[in-house]
Amino acid sequence: xxxxxxxxxxxxxxxxxxxxxxxxxxxxxxxxxxxxxxxxxxxxxxxxxxxxxxxxxxxxxxxxxxxxxxxxxxxxxxxxxxxxxxxxxxxxxxxxxxxxxxxxxxxxxxxxxxxxxxxxxxxxxxxxxxxxxxxxxxxxxxxxxxxxxxxxxxxxxxxxxxxxxxxxxxxxxxxxxxxxxxxxxxxxxxxxxxxxxxxxxxxxxxxxxxxxxxxxxxxxxxxxxxxxxxxxxxxxxxxxxxxxxxxxxxxxxxxxxxxxxxxxxxxxxxxxx
Numbered sequence: 184x185x186x187x188x189x190x191x192x193x194x195x196x197x198x199x200x201x202x203x204x205x206x207x208x209x210x211x212x213x214x215x216x217x218x219x220x221x222x223x224x225x226x227x228x229x230x231x232x233x234x235x236x237x238x239x240x241x242x243x244x245x246x247x248x249x250x251x252x253x254x255x256x257x258x259x260x261x262x263x264x265x266x267x268x269x270x271x272x273x274x275x276x277x278x279x280x281x282x283x284x285x286x287x288x289x290x291x292x293x294x295x296x297x298x299x300x301x302x303x304x305x306x307x308x309x310x311x312x313x314x315x316x317x318x319x320x321x322x323x324x325x326x327x328x329x330x331x332x333x334x335x336x337x338x339x340x341x342x343x344x345x346x347x348x349x350x351x352x353x354x355x356x357x358x359x360x361x362x363x364x365x366x367x368x369x370x371x372x373x374x375x376x377x378x379x380x381x382x383x384x385x386x387x388x389x390x391x392x393x394x395x396x397x398x399x400x401x402x403x404x405x406x407x408x409x410x411x412x413x414x415x416x417x418x419x420x421x422x423x424x425x426x427x428x429x430x431x432x433x434x435x436x437x438x439x440x441x442x443x444x445x446x447x448x449x450x451x452x453x454x455x456x
Contacts, residue, residue, distance in 0.1 A: 257286010
């Protein structure tokens with residue numbers, strides 16, 4: 184990475200190392216790291232609340248499958264439906280790229296529903312609140328991976344912190360580092376949730392941590408979408424190009440988050456009254 188005039192030339196090779204002809208990219212390493220750190224965070228929480236650690240192993244499997252399957256299907260359904268309905272086998276070609284965070288959110292929720300039914304009955308909200316910490320951290324790391332991968336680019340800009348992505352298929356012009364905006368903002372959400380759980384006892388207000396995650400992450404996503412390029416050619420703009428699919432999918436998540444924050448605050452007030 185080097186500065187050219189007032190811009191930052193981002194020329195970091197997306198490939199961390201090549202072993203036996205197979206590329207290992209920074210994106211994949213950061214994706215894997217998000218799961219590793221997530222397990223460590225949940226292990227700390229399970230020990231804090233005296234929950235059987237054997238259940239954590241199963242939670243990891245459910246969450247991992249929910250994330251990957253949900254993210255892939257979300258991309259196929261929300262961003263390029265016509266292509267994948269015409270070539271359904273290509274849904275399995277996950278190595279070609281194409282993961283959607285909104286789909287991952289739905290996938291994780293479904294996974295936790297199944298986990299609640301089979302492994303920890305009656306603990307759905309408990310798990311939703313506590314998994315917010317690893318999810319927020321994963322959002323930060325995965326967007327950082329997108330930065331290393333020279334993808335999810337911003338629109339052109341003449342701001343002094345604009346990036347020129349040398350490994351991108353797009354024109355080499357200064358652009359908003361949209362991935363970095365999101366990564367840093369999600370890191371802030373993680374810090375707030377971490378403090379909320381460990382210092383401010385927010386876990387006592389059922390649904391509060393989950394509500395803050397949903398509202399925080401998807402409000403950030405909604406705002407950053409204004410400076411992003413469309414993710415696929417098939418993505419149709421809405422309202423004459425003002426909003427895109429990322430905006431539309433974020434709105435329900437934000438409303439869900441606001442609902443749970445409001446509900447948890449009422450619950451907290453009743454407890455302290």
